[in-house]
Amino acid sequence: MSIAPVISAHNITKSYGRTHALNGVSLDVAPGEVLAIMGPSGSGKSTLLHSLAAISNIDNGEIIFNGNRIDKLNDNQRSILRRTSFGFVFQFGQLVPELTAIDNVVLPLLLNGTKRVQAYESANTWLDKVGLNGKENSLPGELSGGQAQRVAIARAMVIKPKILFADEPTGSLDSLNSERIMELFIGTAKKYGTTVIMVTHEPSIAAYADREVVVRDGKISGVK
């Protein structure tokens, strides 16, 4: 790869007790690339995603983001990294249930110290972009599964992240909604040059990616 990777994993391992979730995984992801991590249940694909996203600690190896090791960061530094450089879209959106759609989107900006007025303007813009105009004041419980994922995409993109991490982003949706969400998700990322790393076990979702890696027994067993 001629372009410097935005994020790299070098020989990382991770165990849960006696279970080896990751067993010497190395991976480079280029800027703007859409990478799909595939594999059967329990293969370690989600653990790999969580490790790259600085959510979980690794046991050995190193993870480099923008030229800096992030696996040695402390909890606070990881939090700051997540809210400034990473966006997340998980299976159920992971929205704060008591906050409205716009409050959920505005959350990472406020955590970053953005002024309220400016933060709400950006959040509004992003809700428009994901097609949720008029749903700003709805609670997550009042939204459909697809709408909740749109809020999650808006929340992830509002900070203009370098990398979007997605774990089964359409896992809770039907096929029609899955397709719509993936088009929105990938289309938005491409438009803003955001790298996407997503975990999925569905080939139809993986088909949106530029590259697919297959994880099996904690190792990368294949690249497409």
Added chain:
Amino acid sequence: MSIGWLLFRKSGKRSIGRLVLTASAVALGVLMILAFTAVVNALDTRSAHSNWRLDIFDENISGKIIDGVNPVEVALDTRGNLNKWRNNNITTVSMFKTGNNSPQIIGMPIPSVGEYYVSKGLDKIIKDNPDISIGSRFGSEQIGIIPDNLLSSPDSLEVVRGMSQQEASSATIHTFKAYRFNDNTSIRDHGIFILMILIFGATILLFPIVMFVSIATQLGSAQREKRYAAMRLVGATRSQITHIMAIESFVSAVAGVILGSVAYLIARVPLAQIRFDNERFWPNDINVSIKQYCLIVIITIALCLIANWWGMRHVQTSPLGIARTQRIIKNSHFWSIIPLLLGLSVFVFVSTPVGNKWFADNSSDSMMPLLILMVGILFVMFGLILAGSWLTSKIAKLFAKKTQRAPILLATKRIAGYSKQVFRSVSGVVLALFAGSFYLTAVSGIDSFYAQSVSNNGYSQLKSDVALISSSDYSANFNKKLNSQSYVESSAIIYELADNRAIRCDDLETYTDKICPVGSKPTDFAQINFDSSVVKNVSTIDSIPVSATEDYFVKLNTNDNIEKLRTFVANEAGISSYVISGTYAHIAIVSPEIRELSSLAYAGIGVTLFVAIASLVVSTIGGLFERQRSFMTLRLSGMTVRQMKLVVFIESIIPLFLVSILAAGIGVWVGIVFISVLSTSLGTMLSPFYFAIVIGSLIIASICIYSILPILKRITSLEENRTE
């Protein structure tokens, strides 16, 4: 505005129910603490109001000689018993000014002979009963009202009267010389004993409240964990999450403090109406100082923050979602029952003949037996708290082994596995029920003791509506004047002999419950004594020595006229005379403090049971939401809502019933053993009111739990669980 405040404001609307509940729990706690403190302060201030009178005894205060000052001679007791209103004493202070340069009492110049002041309470009685002329017992002219600041209560019955030099120097009364009167009504330090009782009472009262606040602050922790996880995912740091948690607790604590303070301000008026020692409080005495208030507020808010932190300390707000740390649920160990066993062993020993004898033999000349019993009680009380979860777990396991029904098996398995958590919500009731049951059982023994003392009292031989008059200073024609009183039906002379009294046999039956032996003549004299124990059989004599002095029996048309008789006797035989009422002699005089403490014990049991029920309901609701996923799984597995309701009902009710019966049973038993040390003949019997409170509370608790069970249907519905 910080992110914490913003989030609180935004999400507060959705969590309003939880916040209101937490704030209400805190408010109840604050109200109880403020009310308790205010009543203790009022009791302190009450005695401080009497400093001026009590310090007359003190040679270092009023009795300290001041050159050039003519002391006031003060008699703090009155010979005779005419200073009474019905069965209550009228505190009588008699004063004689020895010169012009005598000390004064602010607001109440020293009365001259015949002049007197009365308290507000007595003034009202005098005005309400003008035909009795109560005032004339103390002097000829009422010159004022004793100032409020010199009276312990608006209901105090007190008189300050002027006396003559002759009365002051009489050998029958004891006077003190007062060179100054202490007008300082500041509160004095408590004795260590009183302080311990206060701490003891406060602990029993506040323990369930603290538990309630702790449970309420943790309500909805599962939902909050979800929120914290989502925030962590988008980059909130741990300290930001802690900050948000702290703001929530802080706001609900502050709201609770404000609500509690307002409730206390409203409750001050009814609090002042509480009769302690048969007297109400001065409304202004029901107060907490600024220092106390600030301390209560700071401690309450700190406790809420600590309770919240304690409840959430095991929650790992991982960005990946709700994940608790790998917390191993610690089962209670056998050692936790050791303090209880130690405490109980003291009472087992006391209940054996050897132990009972040792305690009874040593109680009169040593404090050690009492101290051992008190330590035993403390060990049992706090031992119950420590052993509670172990006992709950063991009994639940026993049920689990024996039952064939799935709901009972599930419920008892959970109780056994989470016995600490389950027991916590009902632990407050253990203290209250044990302490209340013990106290009320012991008091019932003391009641029996007083009842016994009445039956031993010689005056109880008088018939009702009969009074005995005794004086050394009858006016001329006293008997004639006595019989001319409209309320007197008849009178008879009784003679005072060297070591007995005598009355004609034909009068004996009219005025007492005794009769002369068969064969006695009506003109014989029956020998009977009233100053000692009841006479079983009277003996007779046929003549009275010439030296015998005369007293009188009077039969009144109604005992209500005893007050008129007292006034008559005071005017015709002097204030140092006695009027003994047969009706009152049959009434056991139980110390008002014991009565009031009994009322407090009932109130304490009632309040703590109420709080325990509230805690149980709150923790049950919280538990339902925390276990939403488990219930959903059970429902998907084919369990009906009805079966799930039964599981939750059993889970909630078993610990409450178990600890209530256990704590009350041990309390009653310890009370019986305790009282057996005082006397082997005392009986103990709890009032039906006690059983009504305990059984009624348990029924109410069952109804409350039953009424929240429909939540199960909602939280296990598919619509509610689409993201689970």
